[in-house]
Amino acid sequence: MNLFQARRKGSPLRMSGLRKFEAGSDATFMQSALSEAERAAREGEVPVGAVIVQGGKIIARAHNRPIHLSDPGAHAEMLVLRRAGRKLGNYRLKGCTLYVTIEPCAMCAGAMVVARIERVVFGARDPKAGAAGSVLSVIGNPRLNHRPEVVSGVLEGDCARLLRSFFRSARKRSRPAR
Numbered sequence: 457m458n459l460f461q462a463r464r465k466g467s468p469l470r471m472s473g474l475r476k477f478e479a480g481s482d483a484t485f486m487q488s489a490l491s492e493a494e495r496a497a498r499e500g501e502v503p504v505g506a507v508i509v510q511g512g513k514i515i516a517r518a519h520n521r522p523i524h525l526s527d528p529g530a531h532a533e534m535l536v537l538r539r540a541g542r543k544l545g546n547y548r549l550k551g552c553t554l555y556v557t558i559e560p561c562a563m564c565a566g567a568m569v570v571a572r573i574e575r576v577v578f579g580a581r582d583p584k585a586g587a588a589g590s591v592l593s594v595i596g597n598p599r600l601n602h603r604p605e606v607v608s609g610v611l612e613g614d615c616a617r618l619l620r621s622f623f624r625s626a627r628k629r630s631r632p633a634r
């Protein structure tokens with residue numbers, strides 16, 4: 457049985473330890489965003505990752521890089537919006553879904569509204585800075601002229617776990633040596 461047949465029959469496929477989800481599902485794209493978040497963690501950045509999907513295909517991916525770029529605006533979502541805009545040759549990202557591992561902050565949520573993102577899918581809520589309902593309601597605010605559809609809680613556990621373990625080891629690193 458070749459790989460294609462195995463997949464069609466629904467046999468479990470193990471790919472680099474990732475669980476297998478239905479192709480094209482929100483969970484699959486969130487897994488790609490999670491891979492980006494893991495890259496951020498390896499670079500010592502807060503592990504947040506994002507991808508933009510149009511027509512069922514990922515057209516841009518990015519991870520958090522404010523430390524490396526010395527840029528307070530270099531959140532994963534801002535970088536992925538810029539990349540998608542360049543790729544499409546348009547600052548309006550019509551028909552696009554943005555996947556991000558945690559709830560976007562006010563800056564990123566505002567940029568998504570400006571870009572006319574159609575759907576925003578995020579993993580874990582951010583009770584300290586989330587602007588999709590947790591602290592502020594920038595996305596979905598009825599007073600704004602564009603309201604992306606919002607889906608939350610996709611692979612929430614994995615997204616939150618990655619952040620928790622990053623901050624846990626960062627605290628350990630900052631402890632004075634005995």
Ligand SMILES: [Zn+2]
Pocket residue numbers: 531533560561562563564565
């Ligand atoms: Zn942000």
